[in-house]
Structures are given as C-alpha cells and as structure tokens.
Amino acid sequence: MLYTCKMKSFVFTVFVICCAVFTSAELECRSENIHVPTEWIDMKDFCVNSMRGQIEEELKAAMQYMAMGAHFSKDIVNKPGFAKTFFEAASEERQHAIKLISYLLMRGELTSKVSELIKSRKLIPTKTSWPSGLEALKDALKLEASVTxxxxxxxxxxxxxxxxxxxxxxxxxxxxxxxQYHGQRDIAGKVSTLEKLKQKHGALGEFLFDKKLLNGEL
Structure with missing residues (x-):
C-alpha cells in the first residue's frame, strides 16, 4: 500500500512538472520582426537627445525634492508642512518626466533604452540636509530656475x-x-513671507509657517 502511494505521488509530480513545462512553452512570448513604416517619425536626433536629457533633469529634481521631504520628516526636524510641500513637488516633477516620455512615445521615439533614464547617476540628490525651512525653499527656487x-x-x-x-x-x-513660471513665483512668495515671519518672530515664525503649509493655507 505504501509503495502504491509513493508511485502515485511520483506520477503526479511528474505530471505536474510536464504540465508546467508545456504550459510555460505555450505561454512563452515571442516577437517576430515587425516592419512598421517609419515615414511618420520626423523628430531629429539632436532634439530627441535634448528631450532625453530633460527627462533626466525632471527625475533629478524629483529625487532632490524627495530628499527635502525626507529631511523634514525626520523626528529630530519634524516639520510636516515642509515635508508635505516637498513630497508634493517631487510628485509633480515625476509627472513632468512621465509627460515628456509620453510625448516622445507619441512621436515614435524612445521605444528602447527607457530604463537607462532612471539608472543615471545624475539622479542622486546633491544635498540631503538643510539648517532651516527657509534655506530649503531658497534651494527649491534655485532648482526650479535651473529646470526652467x-x-x-x-x-x-x-x-x-x-x-x-x-x-x-x-x-x-x-x-x-x-x-515653471507659476511655480517659481509661488516659491519666491513663500521665501518672502517666511523671511518676514522669521524677522519678526524668530524660530516661532518658521514653526507657524510650517503649520500653514500643512493646512494648505499658503
């Protein structure tokens, strides 16, 4: 009886393996060389390369804003308003990159090596800590001006x-x-407001400013 059970188990195992092999072979994706007319693709290489560079710039800005958001989220800093603002800015920059990628795809470009855009060492944040929210906002303004x-x-x-x-x-x-111009004006206004608050109230001014950011009042 034990021998019969073992044989049944062995046969079942072999059957499962055969089915898996057969199924994987059946489901294997194979792509034939498809010949699609290319007359409609009219972007020039120098323009495409420039756009690829801009996609990297947008992703780099997103990573820098992520670093800002992470810094102000730390327990020893704890400025949730600034963190929220910078994380939202990071999402916007990622969306910009996605829009540029989508545009190139619409024009028949960027159909290969897309992953290279997100593996670049250029995406590493150049700065990961700030002495104050005001300094971070000033850096954000410089970053936006550079992207522009x-x-x-x-x-x-x-x-x-x-x-x-x-x-x-x-x-x-x-x-x-x-x-970009709307964003730059918004950040410049925030810098101006925060500087006035700090001049009048010191550290309390930045604390109050952070609360307004968190509540969406700025």
Whole structure:
C-alpha cells in the first residue's frame, strides 16, 4: 500500500512538472520582426537627445525634492508642512518626466533604452540636509530656475533653423514653461513671507509657517 502511494505521488509530480513545462512553452512570448513604416517619425536626433536629457533633469529634481521631504520628516526636524510641500513637488516633477516620455512615445521615439533614464547617476540628490525651512525653499527656487533654463535650452535646440519642431516647441512653451513660471513665483512668495515671519518672530515664525503649509493655507 505504501509503495502504491509513493508511485502515485511520483506520477503526479511528474505530471505536474510536464504540465508546467508545456504550459510555460505555450505561454512563452515571442516577437517576430515587425516592419512598421517609419515615414511618420520626423523628430531629429539632436532634439530627441535634448528631450532625453530633460527627462533626466525632471527625475533629478524629483529625487532632490524627495530628499527635502525626507529631511523634514525626520523626528529630530519634524516639520510636516515642509515635508508635505516637498513630497508634493517631487510628485509633480515625476509627472513632468512621465509627460515628456509620453510625448516622445507619441512621436515614435524612445521605444528602447527607457530604463537607462532612471539608472543615471545624475539622479542622486546633491544635498540631503538643510539648517532651516527657509534655506530649503531658497534651494527649491534655485532648482526650479535651473529646470526652467534647461527647458529653454531644449526649446532652442529643437527650434533649429534646419528643422523647427513647431509642435514640440509649442508644447514645451505653453505647458511646461507656464507651469515653471507659476511655480517659481509661488516659491519666491513663500521665501518672502517666511523671511518676514522669521524677522519678526524668530524660530516661532518658521514653526507657524510650517503649520500653514500643512493646512494648505499658503
């Protein structure tokens, strides 16, 4: 009886393995070489490369904002308003990168080596701690100004006299630059308000400012 049970168990095991092998072979994804017309793809390499660089810049900004949010979330710092603000900024920068990737895909570009954009050492934050929320906001303003200038450079590259990519230039100018300028003005206003509070109330001023950030009052 014991021998019969062992034989049944062995047969069942072999059956399961055979089924698994057969199923995996059946489900194996194989891609044939598909020949798709490429006449519709009209972006120039210098413009595509510039856009890839901008995607890295957006991801780099996102990582820097993540570092800011993490710093102000620490128990020894504990400024949840600043943490919330910077984490939200990180999400916005990631969305910008996703938008640029989606745009390139729409134009028939960036169909390979996408993962290289998120493996770059350029994405490592250049700074991970700040003496105050005011200093962090000033760094954020510098960061946004840098991203804005990089976008302007992409526009300039893609406005090349030999091939002006009107659609991309209009997309970056209308959507991205407008948002960048609004964002810069918002941060500049926060810096101004916080400096006045600190001049009048000292450390208490930044504490009150943090609470307003947390409650969405600024």
């Amino acid at each position: 200038q990089k976008i302007r450079k992409v526009i300039k590259v893609c406005e090349d006299d030999h091939f002006n990519d009107y659609h991309l230039v209009d997309y970056l100018t209308g959507d991205f630059l407008t948002e």
